[in-house]
Amino acid sequence: MSEEAKFRWIGTRVVRPDGVDKVTGRATYGADFALPDMLWGRVLRSPHAHARILSVDTSRALAHDGVEAVITSQDLPDIPSEEAFVGEQPTNFRELSHNVMARGKVLYHGHALAAVAATTPEIAASALDLIEVDYEVLPHVLDMPAAMAASAPSLHRDLEPAGFAAGATVPPNVSRRIELGHGEPDQGFAAADVVVEREFTTKPVHQGYIEPHACLVQANPDDDITIWSSSQGHFMVRAYTAKLLGIELSKVRAIPAEIGGGFGGKTTVYLEPLAAQLSRISGRPVKMVMSREEVFRATGPALGTRIRVKMGCKQDGRLTGAEAVLHYEAGAFPGSPVQAGAMTMFAPYELEHVRVTGYDVLVNKPKTAAYRAPGAPMGAFAVETVIDELAEKLEIDPIELRLRNAARKGTQAPFGPRYREIGCVETLEALRSHPHYTAPLGPNQGRGVALGFWFNAGMQSSAGLNVNEDGSVSVISGNPDIGGSRASLALMAAEEMGIDYEKVGAWIADTASIGFSDITGGSRVTFATGMAVVEAARDVKRQLCERAAAIWEVEPERVKWVEGEARLEGEPDREPLGLVDLAQRAARTGGPISGRASLTARGVGMAFGAHICDVEVDPETGRVEVIRYTAVQDAGRAIHPSYVEGQMQGGAAQGIGWALNEEYVYDEDGKMCNPSFLDYRMPVASDLPMIDTVIVEVPNPRHPYGVRGVGEVPIVPPIPAVVNAVHAATGVRYFDLPLSPPRVLAGIEAAADRGA
Amino acid sequence: MQYWSPGSIEEAVGLLSETGATTRALAGGTDLLAQIRIGGQAPERVIDLKRIPELGRIDVDAQGFRIGAAVCSAEIGEHEELRAAWPGVVEAAELIGSTQIQGRASLGGNLCNASPAADSVPALIAAGATCTLAGPDGRREVRVEDVVLGPGQTSLALGEIVVDFRLPRPQYRTGDAYLRLIPRSEMDIAVVGAGVCLSLDRDGHCTACRVALGAVAPRPILVAGAGEALVGHAVEGDALAALSAAASAATDPIDDMRGTRDYRIRVAGVMARRAAVIAAERAASRV
Numbered sequence A: 001m002s003e004e005a006k007f008r009w010i011g012t013r014v015v016r017p018d019g020v021d022k023v024t025g026r027a028t029y030g031a032d033f034a035l036p037d038m039l040w041g042r043v044l045r046s047p048h049a050h051a052r053i054l055s056v057d058t059s060r061a062l063a064h065d066g067v068e069a070v071i072t073s074q075d076l077p078d079i080p081s082e083e084a085f086v087g088e089q090p091t092n093f094r095e096l097s098h099n100v101m102a103r104g105k106v107l108y109h110g111h112a113l114a115a116v117a118a119t120t121p122e123i124a125a126s127a128l129d130l131i132e133v134d135y136e137v138l139p140h141v142l143d144m145p146a147a148m149a150a151s152a153p154s155l156h157r158d159l160e161p162a163g164f165a166a167g168a169t170v171p172p173n174v175s176r177r178i179e180l181g182h183g184e185p186d187q188g189f190a191a192a193d194v195v196v197e198r199e200f201t202t203k204p205v206h207q208g209y210i211e212p213h214a215c216l217v218q219a220n221p222d223d224d225i226t227i228w229s230s231s232q233g234h235f236m237v238r239a240y241t242a243k244l245l246g247i248e249l250s251k252v253r254a255i256p257a258e259i260g261g262g263f264g265g266k267t268t269v270y271l272e273p274l275a276a277q278l279s280r281i282s283g284r285p286v287k288m289v290m291s292r293e294e295v296f297r298a299t300g301p302a303l304g305t306r307i308r309v310k311m312g313c314k315q316d317g318r319l320t321g322a323e324a325v326l327h328y329e330a331g332a333f334p335g336s337p338v339q340a341g342a343m344t345m346f347a348p349y350e351l352e353h354v355r356v357t358g359y360d361v362l363v364n365k366p367k368t369a370a371y372r373a374p375g376a377p378m379g380a381f382a383v384e385t386v387i388d389e390l391a392e393k394l395e396i397d398p399i400e401l402r403l404r405n406a407a408r409k410g411t412q413a414p415f416g417p418r419y420r421e422i423g424c425v426e427t428l429e430a431l432r433s434h435p436h437y438t439a440p441l442g443p444n445q446g447r448g449v450a451l452g453f454w455f456n457a458g459m460q461s462s463a464g465l466n467v468n469e470d471g472s473v474s475v476i477s478g479n480p481d482i483g484g485s486r487a488s489l490a491l492m493a494a495e496e497m498g499i500d501y502e503k504v505g506a507w508i509a510d511t512a513s514i515g516f517s518d519i520t521g522g523s524r525v526t527f528a529t530g531m532a533v534v535e536a537a538r539d540v541k542r543q544l545c546e547r548a549a550a551i552w553e554v555e556p557e558r559v560k561w562v563e564g565e566a567r568l569e570g571e572p573d574r575e576p577l578g579l580v581d582l583a584q585r586a587a588r589t590g591g592p593i594s595g596r597a598s599l600t601a602r603g604v605g606m607a608f609g610a611h612i613c614d615v616e617v618d619p620e621t622g623r624v625e626v627i628r629y630t631a632v633q634d635a636g637r638a639i640h641p642s643y644v645e646g647q648m649q650g651g652a653a654q655g656i657g658w659a660l661n662e663e664y665v666y667d668e669d670g671k672m673c674n675p676s677f678l679d680y681r682m683p684v685a686s687d688l689p690m691i692d693t694v695i696v697e698v699p700n701p702r703h704p705y706g707v708r709g710v711g712e713v714p715i716v717p718p719i720p721a722v723v724n725a726v727h728a729a730t731g732v733r734y735f736d737l738p739l740s741p742p743r744v745l746a747g748i749e750a751a752a753d754r755g756a
Numbered sequence B: 001m002q003y004w005s006p007g008s009i010e011e012a013v014g015l016l017s018e019t020g021a022t023t024r025a026l027a028g029g030t031d032l033l034a035q036i037r038i039g040g041q042a043p044e045r046v047i048d049l050k051r052i053p054e055l056g057r058i059d060v061d062a063q064g065f066r067i068g069a070a071v072c073s074a075e076i077g078e079h080e081e082l083r084a085a086w087p088g089v090v091e092a093a094e095l096i097g098s099t100q101i102q103g104r105a106s107l108g109g110n111l112c113n114a115s116p117a118a119d120s121v122p123a124l125i126a127a128g129a130t131c132t133l134a135g136p137d138g139r140r141e142v143r144v145e146d147v148v149l150g151p152g153q154t155s156l157a158l159g160e161i162v163v164d165f166r167l168p169r170p171q172y173r174t175g176d177a178y179l180r181l182i183p184r185s186e187m188d189i190a191v192v193g194a195g196v197c198l199s200l201d202r203d204g205h206c207t208a209c210r211v212a213l214g215a216v217a218p219r220p221i222l223v224a225g226a227g228e229a230l231v232g233h234a235v236e237g238d239a240l241a242a243l244s245a246a247a248s249a250a251t252d253p254i255d256d257m258r259g260t261r262d263y264r265i266r267v268a269g270v271m272a273r274r275a276a277v278i279a280a281e282r283a284a285s286r287v
């Protein structure tokens, strides 16, 4: 029996539960909520990249007609340092508090330092102008070399750098040093026939979710707080809001809205604690909605990086050693994903000698936030470009070179453990046999390939499965659905229960209605929450068998749940009892039938993706056009193939934008110059070809249906795939992103000058 | 904010001539409304020009074309005769924004917004278009290149509006073209724009050529030297290179997030040359 034939629902392309609402415009997002008597909140933001706040006078704003509350950091508790237990990037509750409302100093242009609530958005906006702030402007640092120079101004005087040897000199604004690997890279380089060493830089880029941050918060006089907002985890919203206000989690209920994209950028909060405090003071519900400009200036972009990579290789294509030094910009508070970058960059390869050192560096820019496979695309850019250069020097096909060194079961990962079942080789082989790889190219066109890795996360999930009175089933979980997870959870429930998908409803419950669930991040929901759904379904099936046994007056062990009904073993003539029968008799057999599961998901399936990109470069303008693109990825098992393909296409699209045109542009004063989608150039639909996808399935044996995470891997290979393709088209190697037309043309001209 | 929707030019000019309240003309609003939203400062009065019949029509007669200043790009693109006669002007209008924007954006707004990067303006200048202005002192006819003075500044007097644009019927073996460079494929602002209109004799030698550039100086510029470089020559080789060099030399661009100064200087020549080649092909295909 083939794998597919085993399943009735897994792997089918059913209509998603939230689909009709979304295409008819009825889905309710963060900004769609309203309550009677509601106020509008607005945030006052710093006009300086770095300044001491000498005084803030809110009296004129408070006196303004229609203004009901004004807050500054003085209105929030000065909470102690505590590592946050939710979220995705390393965070500290105290630092988060200082990020949502500056205390003492503003650390970047756009940093929040006061907020008002007024009866209309216009009054709130004009009241901001009435807040008088006295600043002492301080020197600022915008890039890492400047931040680490001996004379650099410090962002945080009380910074305690971690990971340095006692007595080591630590440059200013470095919060952390990390190191990992095994073997002795120098030995590896000594044994190599070719060594390539290169330095790369990347700029901060924004996740670019279409929905700006928005929330509605109501605080009651007894201090119960209800939050409606869109986020990547309402339990995260609850924890951050409660912690920042210094109240108990049980006082806060967070209700998830539909989410218009997050990509990691909504794994933290900006508005909810402010709206909550404004609501507590005014006694009225407060709604806050960011403008696109605020989203760009003040919410976490993904970081900029500087990466040095050195790799050695034998003539026969065996890698002998690898070394890298990473500098990752955390923004104004510590906590870049430098650890993840260091762990992932060499992960696709079998390496005897590998070492990575990384630094977390503070600069006067917004605190960075997670962005799909946080930290990994930049590392892959560096490593995969060097591999491409090695392949060129050794005259070995670039996929073949990767295959000769590909990680397999038993390979020791640079971050320590040995891999279990992984699909790196299968992914590369599928890439090589795709017709795209051998399709002819025209003039000024070039082809690049790249490989990428992401761990995927497990973490904690809860799920409930209720058998309704009519025998239909409701699946309840605690994870906002960003990429179609409700459909995947419902499919797994239907498969497990042996019932029609149409009989399953999938819902996301608020923080008071389901057990704790970590954020929707780390590509974990279909894997981990899926596991919880399967466990809850098995719990229900056990109960259903017990109910049938009671009705039949037999031992429960003799009853089996097969194809959606209870059957009595050894008695084929006995009329089976289906879900409808058992639901209708539930009152008399022990009451409602519901199952639940709360778990820490172990056995995460690590994943690899490999992409082919063809570009055409205009040699006179440096403009790059992506003309063909293919993404291959090991999904473990695609529960709903369309949403796996959607993730692959979306990751590729975002990676292409990152490679070609997206960047934060700052002026000398540390102000971002391009805070709009007009000048922050994400790709538009017409910029991209149809992105072809190939799903490879090497099932993860530690998930009931073989699932691996799929949402993050696809943003890892695109940057080097594009950059390698541009090299193939022009003969020029590029080491700095983005490959905007001026940069590409400058490279072509410099090469022509060298040639002349 | 007051919204006025006059039905005649006289009424509109009257409203726009009154002082005391900040007043702005409104056509498609794709610049004005965006500026109000971003800048926050709304004018006290907005005078919508779209109900004035003369501004909303394209007329054709023996002399040529009259394009109402408030006609939107989409309508311009659907006008078969205009398309056939002035493909460069039409392709410029059809580059503005996106399908949605083109349902609103007008040539009058594109010109009077006075952005150095406005797409239709170099195409209109190259084509030799004039425009009719109406103001408190009556009407006057000016060349398009004389309207924009610098970023956000025009030579229009208080109360003056653009009524229409005039283009002749193209002469024997004349063709025009407009090209722009943007990093994306749409929804972007020209880093360089180049409009070229040229005429050929029977042997394929250029008898007249106008080259206009956008986004490379404080205002769209007519580069006489670039056009002259081609006159008397076939549209190829050294003559094209001379046109390209003259175009680059005439620029005085800025460095900004959309492109560097050096880049704009180089690419201005490239775009002008490529537009000239397309214009020549169009000219040659006409009898």
Ligand SMILES: Cc1cc2nc3c(=O)[nH]c(=O)nc-3n(C[C@H](O)[C@H](O)[C@H](O)COP(=O)(O)OP(=O)(O)OC[C@H]3O[C@@H](n4cnc5c(N)ncnc54)[C@H](O)[C@@H]3O)c2cc1C
Binding pocket: B024, B025, B026, B027, B028, B029, B030, B031, B032, B033, B034, B049, B069, B070, B095, B096, B097, B098, B101, B104, B105, B106, B107, B108, B109, B110, B111, B112, B113, B117, B118, B119, B120, B160, B161, B162, B163, B187, B188, B189, B190
């Ligand atoms: C998303 C987007 C994309 C865009 N892309 C492009 C692009 O690719 N290329 C490009 O060139 N532009 C682009 N624009 C800018 C804009 O769409 C164009 O400049 C458009 O032609 C403006 O026309 P309008 O009718 O909308 O002008 P409006 O916004 O109505 O007016 C613009 C200005 O001109 C004045 N005005 C309008 N009509 C007259 C008149 N008859 N007489 C006197 N004054 C007048 C107004 O008072 C105002 O100051 C874009 C805008 C947006 C929002």
